[in-house]
Amino acid sequence: GIQVEQSPPDLILQEGANSTLRCNFSDSVNNLQWFHQNPWGQLINLFYIPSGTKQNGRLSATTVATERYSLLYISSSQTTDSGVYFCAVSRGQNFVFGPGTRLSVLP
Amino acid sequence: DAMVIQNPRYQVTQFGKPVTLSCSQTLNHNVMYWYQQKSSQAPKLLFHYYDKDFNNEADTPDNFQSRRPNTSFCFLDIRSPGLGDAAMYLCATSGRGGALETQYFGPGTRLLVL
Numbered sequence: 380g381i382q383v384e385q386s387p388p389d390l391i392l393q394e395g396a397n398s399t400l401r402c403n404f405s406d407s408v409n410n411l412q413w414f415h416q417n418p419w420g421q422l423i424n425l426f427y428i429p430s431g432t433k434q435n436g437r438l439s440a441t442t443v444a445t446e447r448y449s450l451l452y453i454s455s456s457q458t459t460d461s462g463v464y465f466c467a468v469s470r471g472q473n474f475v476f477g478p479g480t481r482l483s484v485l486p
Numbered sequence: 487d488a489m490v491i492q493n494p495r496y497q498v499t500q501f502g503k504p505v506t507l508s509c510s511q512t513l514n515h516n517v518m519y520w521y522q523q524k525s526s527q528a529p530k531l532l533f534h535y536y537d538k539d540f541n542n543e544a545d546t547p548d549n550f551q552s553r554r555p556n557t558s559f560c561f562l563d564i565r566s567p568g569l570g571d572a573a574m575y576l577c578a579t580s581g582r583g584g585a586l587e588t589q590y591f592g593p594g595t596r597l598l599v600l
Contacts, residue, residue, distance in 0.1 A: 409585060409586055410585050410586055410587075412588065412589060414591075419593070420523075420574055420576075420593065420594045420596070421591070421593050421594070422529070422576065422578075422591040423591075424588055424589070424590065424591075427587070427588040465528060465529070467529075467589070469585040470585075471585060472517075472534060472536070472541060472584055472585045473531060473543070473585070474519070474531050474585065474589070475531075476528035476529050476530070477528060478527075478528050479528055
């Protein structure tokens, strides 16, 4: 099956700093999503981005499908950005999640 | 607001005692998914329904079953919970395009097995 890797596994930032999270996948996909899982376990959609670039406020994402990677950019980080960031990909109906990047933003 | 609802938020059961988790949605989505997420791990897809068509992942244990009586509701039945089944169980939905569309997640049910 498709393999998904995320880097870095852990990231600690000072409030206000910028960061880039990476997702690599082993095969072509027809869906890629980025999620933020908050400390209470809720998974929140950030982007549906099988290709191209999108921006939403301080967050933006780019997927280069031909090179099988996606990047999530967080600018001017806030303590509320803390949590785990997952990318999830699918071929057909089967979704596979990456292992996640745990982000801690310090005040 | 349209949403995905899971009840209960916390469930405690005894080893071997059957338990049912429920999920409902007001999004009128065709596809409903169940995921298992163990501590510090990524969510793992157990199965999904496209309308009434049930799709089981190859490595989902037989101990896990699911029912979808109508568009709005989906249930996860664990027939004989073991200690290793303690986890967060997440329900998600997506529209007619299935895997080509955004998934929306409920808040999850955290299962504890004593």
